[in-house]
Amino acid sequence: MKCPFCGAPDTKVIDSRPSDDDLKIRRRRECVECAKRFTTYEAIETTPLILVKKNGEREAFDREKVLRSMLKACEKRPVSAEQLSMICDRVEKNLQNRLEKEISTEIVGELVMDELRQIDKVAYIRFASVYRDFRDIETFMEAIQKLRDE
Ligand SMILES: [Zn+2]
Numbered sequence: 001m002k003c004p005f006c007g008a009p010d011t012k013v014i015d016s017r018p019s020d021d022d023l024k025i026r027r028r029r030e031c032v033e034c035a036k037r038f039t040t041y042e043a044i045e046t047t048p049l050i051l052v053k054k055n056g057e058r059e060a061f062d063r064e065k066v067l068r069s070m071l072k073a074c075e076k077r078p079v080s081a082e083q084l085s086m087i088c089d090r091v092e093k094n095l096q097n098r099l100e101k102e103i104s105t106e107i108v109g110e111l112v113m114d115e116l117r118q119i120d121k122v123a124y125i126r127f128a129s130v131y132r133d134f135r136d137i138e139t140f141m142e143a144i145q146k147l148r149d150e
Pocket residue numbers: 003004005006007008031032033034035036
């Protein structure tokens with residue numbers, strides 16, 4: 001980290017400890033050029049993911065909601081809670097690695113569908129029928145056909 005006094009590019013950390021609230025790390029640094037000392041704080045980035053619904057409404061991304069919708073699709077299917085939890089982890093990680101912090105529900109749905117398709121076709125079709133809002137038998141058949149083509 002650059003020295004704020006002389007602009008030298010190198011400073012060394014001489015002390016590092018958690019701040020009072022334990023949410024930040026306080027570091028005491030010393031410039032290798034001018035030997036002046038200063039303090040920096042390191043904090044975890046906690047920007048929440050925002051979900052944008054079809055109607056434009058926004059809400060905080062809720063992992064539990066995703067899990068519940070998958071549970072419904074996986075009812076009486078040979079899919080374990082652990083598998084679903086792992087899907088949630090992967091989906092969440094994927095979303096967090098994106099630059100944009102506003103995510104459309106469509107993206108979340110597509111990610112979940114990709115995962116379900118690989119572990120259980122029936123659960124996938126059930127989930128897709130809710131998510132894609134199949135209104136008629138044709139769209140439903142299209143989804144089935146796509147599965148067959150794979
Ligand atoms: Zn300096």
